[in-house]
Amino acid sequence: GIQVEQSPPDLILQEGANSTLRCNFSDSxxxxxxxxQNPWGQLINLFYIPSGTKQNxxxxxxxxxxxRYSLLYISSSQTTDSGVYFCGFKETSGSRxxxxxxxxxxxxx
Amino acid sequence: DAGVTQSPxxxxxxxxxxxxxRCSPKSGHDTVSWYxxxxxxxxxxxxxxxxxxxxxxxxxxxxxxxxxxxxxxxELNVNALLLGDSALYLCASSWRGVGHxxxxxxxxxxxxxx
Numbered sequence: 001g002i003q004v005e006q007s008p009p010d011l012i013l014q015e016g017a018n019s020t021l022r023c024n025f026s027d028s029x030x031x032x033x034x035x036x037q038n039p040w041g042q043l044i045n046l047f048y049i050p051s052g053t054k055q056n057x058x059x060x061x062x063x064x065x066x067x068r069y070s071l072l073y074i075s076s077s078q079t080t081d082s083g084v085y086f087c088g089f090k091e092t093s094g095s096r097x098x099x100x101x102x103x104x105x106x107x108x109x
Numbered sequence: 110d111a112g113v114t115q116s117p118x119x120x121x122x123x124x125x126x127x128x129x130x131r132c133s134p135k136s137g138h139d140t141v142s143w144y145x146x147x148x149x150x151x152x153x154x155x156x157x158x159x160x161x162x163x164x165x166x167x168x169x170x171x172x173x174x175x176x177x178x179x180x181x182x183x184e185l186n187v188n189a190l191l192l193g194d195s196a197l198y199l200c201a202s203s204w205r206g207v208g209h210x211x212x213x214x215x216x217x218x219x220x221x222x223x
C-alpha cells in the first residue's frame with residue numbers, strides 16, 4: 001500500500017532557529033498537503049503543493065514529485081509554531097489523503 | 110465564509126452503543142471525507158461521500174457507515190462501539206472539480222468510549 005514517512009519524528013528548537021521537515025511518499029502524487037495540528041486537534045492547512053515551491057511568510061514548502069519527497073521549511077521559529085506537522089498525500093488514483101505519523105515540533109522561548 | 114463545521118465537539122459513550130457525528134462542508138464544496146485519528150497517530154481515512162454515495166472506503170469495518178444529504182452535509186454512524194473506537198474524528202471537505210482537490214478539515218469530534 002501507499003507509504004508516507006515523515007522525519008524527524010520529534011524536533012526541539014530554540015526560538016529564532018530554522019528547521020526543515022521532510023515527507024517521503026511511495027507513489028506518484030496527485031495532491032500533497034502540509035498541515036499544522038493545533039492543540040485542540042484541528043488540522044490547519046499550510047500548503048497545497050503537489051509540485052514546485054511555495055512560500056507563505058516564514059513558511060515555505062517544496063515538493064519534488066519525480067523523487068517522491070516534500071520539504072517544509074520554517075524560518076525564525078516562534079513558540080506558536082509548536083505542535084504536530086502532518087503531510088497528507090493523495091495518489092493519482094483514488095480520493096483519500098494518506099498521512100504520515102507527523103513531526104512533533106517544540107519551540108522553546 | 111464558514112469553514113467546515115462538526116458537531117458535537119465531544120462525546121462520551123459506553124461500549125455497545127451507537128453514535129452519530131455530523132459535518133457541514135465549506136461553502137462551495139461538494140465532497141466530504143471522514144478520518145479517524147487515534148492518539149499519537151496520523152489521521153486514517155474512513156470513507157468519502159460525493160453525490161450522496163460512498164465513493165471510496167478505507168480499512169474500516171461495516172460498523173462504520175455514513176450518509177450524505179442533498180445539501181452536501183454528512184453523517185458518520187458507528188454501531189456497537191468498542192473501546193478502540195475512542196479517537197478524534199475529523200471531517201474534511203473538498204470540491205470534486207478538476208484541479209481543485211485540496212481538502213479542508215473541521216475542528217473534529219472527540220469520541221470517548223467507556
